Amino acid sequence: MKHLVNEIHLLATLSNAFGAPGNEEEVCNILKQELEGHADDAKVDRLGNVLFYHHGKDNYPTVMISAHMDEVAFMITHIEDKGFLRFHILGGIPSTVLPGQRIILRGSRGGIRGIIGTKPPHLMREEEKKQVVSLEDLFIDVGSESLQQAGEKGIEIGTNGVFDVKFEELGEGYVRGKAFDDRAGCMVLVEVFKALKESPLNLVAVGTVQEEVGIRGARTAAWQVDPDYGLALEGTFAGDVPGSRPERTSAKLKNGPVITIADRATITHPKILRALTAVGKEKSIPFQFKKVPTGGTDAGAIHLTRAGVPSGTVAVPCRYIHSPASITHVDDIRNTIMLTTEFVKKISTQ
16 A cells, blocks of 8 residues: 555656656656666756666666656747737647646746636637637636736746646546656656666666657667667557547556557567567566557657667556546556566566
């Protein structure tokens, strides 16, 4: 029971942290607090990636595991004379989920809370009510009456914001929070590194930046590490909800970690895929495959580094990623930790 409490506390801390692309320092500090004392070496590179090294014996390969620290977010692009804010989306957020959502901006004077507004439905034409509101028609209302008041709050062009959602336990192991893509992966990263800290293996755990806007941090991090193998740790979309066709239900909660065979950025290397499925079967760890080959992960950058790095992706299934809040189950997080830990052992000794 105590371990469950610790798991949930760490996930809550990670989920509640502010981590817009390019502004991942808060998440980075959480990872440093968790892992610096367990690492032989640790550093934050010039781009903002945080790297933790466990130096084992020379006869073992170097395995890099990565989890991105950033989340889908917003950037202020214009402040109207009446104080309303226009914005650009950082990452893939569908406009269908935006109207009425609470936002927290990180301004020069601290946090500013607001809401994504639209024209009142009472003033919409009947055909407008049936249409999805375009991003161009959305704005953020922070209770400012003028451009000057917005500035006094610390808002300026380029100010970042994220969804204003706090982590919460739903009972029976289900939890809700923002940014499980990829704070769930960050949690797995922490626990795997701790589990292998006394091993003779060579492991580098990396919290990467700017994944949601183009898998950028993983590219420069992998260049530094130059690993023999790479594994991206993610929070991926679960489709076990009403309206999803069976062949399009990419993953289900409580069915274990999700192994990617292929997505838009990577075809998982056969050696990686065999090792992942083998340890799942050998250790009786439930796992499932990502059925829909869409999206991309840090593995897309890692596997193309230098002369090439055999890479793959393992993910915690989460409902409603890239929306204000996601739902996942602690059993899936635990099983992802176990599968990843056993994978590192197996791929290092083959």
